[in-house]
Amino acid sequence: MDHHALNILHIDSSARSGLSGRDRHGSHSRRLTARFLDRWRTARPQDRIIYRDVGAEPPAPVDEAWVAAAFTPPQRRTPEQQARLAESDRLTAELVAADLLVVGAPMYNFGIPAPLKAWIDNIVRVGVTFGFDRSRDGEPYWPMLPGGKRLVILSSRGDYGYDPGQRLAARNLVEAGLTVPLSYIGLYDWDGVAIEYDEFADDRLAASIAAAEQGVDALADQLMHINWRERAAA
Template structure:
């Protein structure tokens, strides 16, 4: 007989909207917070023993990368002084959260065709030479290689004021949210990715309502798919 292996998985739940509430519940609430909360709630219902780490970069933005960060990051660990180690402390913590996660769920609204600045700051803090990617100029072929543990899944939950940003759509060439996350995360080793989005927010009519309903159904279906994918059967 086969039964699911219920060893706890770790979810990293990131919200980045400037809006603190959730649409459908709070005035002017965020669609992406609504979708990410739904994903995590549905996941917890299916796998209640899993561990969720929540990070709200929209309300508590990471410190942007600056010259001191770059100098510290590109100094060999054994040669860093106390100031450099302290400057990388936040980055170290963010990287540790990502390394520990099996599923990374990111609420990423579209702002001016791209992701919010705090989410970009998070990305810049976790893409680190010698930590999440390797570099050797003397290496044959590609001098870069990913260093993240394998087996992770990225789920991007977005929202757009306009419509037609999915592949093949009228605005697909202007969508820098999903690709802006997927490219750097694939670069460090996270290749399994899924994306769902709400559109028509600026229209506020039945098309928006239909898009919300479709996105919520897609979230529910994706949870079921990923739970099956990440729950390996074992002999009882």
């Protein structure tokens, strides 16, 4: 196991504040992220975990003032533009510093919750997490995130059959809603675990929760044994 300290960014986005199995109407995705991070802390107490609950404190959505500020060169931004980007600066700095990103992302109407989309929109920043030069030969865009990062998506779904090759795979926009924009800025490697059957509330849900918890434990154990120093240097 690699024992040098890591930075972990833990994001929850469920509108439900509690944990399923503990709190009435608690969140399945929060249950999975809490389990993952509890297991990680026990094995790797030296690591630094930054927690951001965008479900409880959503980032401000991108608006016209945000766009104008982001596309103004830093040295030319007004104090008002700097203030408008201050939250985005904080969110982006957390991501840039993170070795591992653990996201609780429940499925809402087939996609990610609006606060999580607002987080995505705040961290996909021209000149910060991606570059753009229209005069550049070939592709005018390029990723700017430091290498070696990894993403874990822990999700929950009301129905079932959303995994690749299954009955509702084409309607699952959750993982793509995170992996497409994050790979665009340079975070390519990801793993995921999901609970299904929430709307059925029967033995199938119980079995799915048990399987997901086993999957979370196995994934945490696997990622703990990665040589993170080697990944960052690659």
